[in-house]
Amino acid sequence: MNDDIAALDDIGFCITPEHECSYLDDKEAITLFVDPNYPLVMKQYSQLAQLGFRRSGENVYRPHCNDCGLCIPVRVPVEEFKANRSQLRNQSLNNDLSMQVKEAEFDHEHYTLYRKYMKARHAGGGMDKDEPDNYESLIKADWCSSKLLEFRLENILVMVAVIDCFDDGISAVYTFFDPDYSRRGLGVFGILSEIDYTRTLQLDWLYLGYWNPKTNKMSYKSHYQPMEFFDGQNWQWLQKSNFLP
Secondary structure (H helix, E strand, O other): OOOOOOOOOOOOEEEOOOEEOOOOOOOEEOEEEEOOOOOOOHHHHHHHHOOOOEEEOOEEEEEOOOOOOOOEEEEEEOOOOOOOHHHHHHHHHOOOEEEEEEEOOOOHHHHHHHHHHHHHHOOOOOHHHOOHHHHHHHHOOOOOOEEEEEEEEOOEEEEEEEEEEOOOEEEEEEEEEOHHHHHHOHHHHHHHHHHHHHHHOOOOEEEEEEEOOOOHHHHHHHHOOOOEEEOOOOEEEOOHHHOOO
8 A cells, every 4th residue: 555654553443243234135244443432533534545444424434344345445536537428418417506615514404405315215214314413423523524515506405415525535425415306317416526626626536435336326436437446455447347247
């Protein structure tokens, strides 16, 4: 790994027991967490992201499953990224949306949109009943540098993207949007906007979390090319054929 990554030896880690995989029905998952009692700082989180870790609330984690390895950390080198025809059409369709960068603070209008999105997309899964405290833990952590990208159609809030800001790039943490505008392909537009925003900050990468070629929930990430994946030691150019039978 890069020489400029400082030693992380003092950080403790926890490994979960096997639990049901969220993405593959026939698999059991194991997750490696940074010790939740460890006083993590943003510099360390940035270094951990370069090692394939990701934030969920106050927790930083990475899949650690036995004999699987299909949840693959990926990132987009934003200077090399070129939108394809479908993505260019998406940008044209949504060029009437305005974007503002907001602090990662609780906003009732954002929370109302989040609840509407979760009710439409994840009804009955528990997350559609998230209370304000749970929502607030999604958008920020006490030690983390996070922002919200707010998208509006005139005065109508249609989408919010949660991002974490690293030394070398941005992590796309979560995006939620108004399901009444789903024909606009807002999820795609959110990622394209995050790529553009990363460029404006003159940073190198948009971290997209985990790509899994065997589930539609995560396989869409390979549409943003070129893309790099973390092989456990180094970041390499992603070739889908390397991971498919």
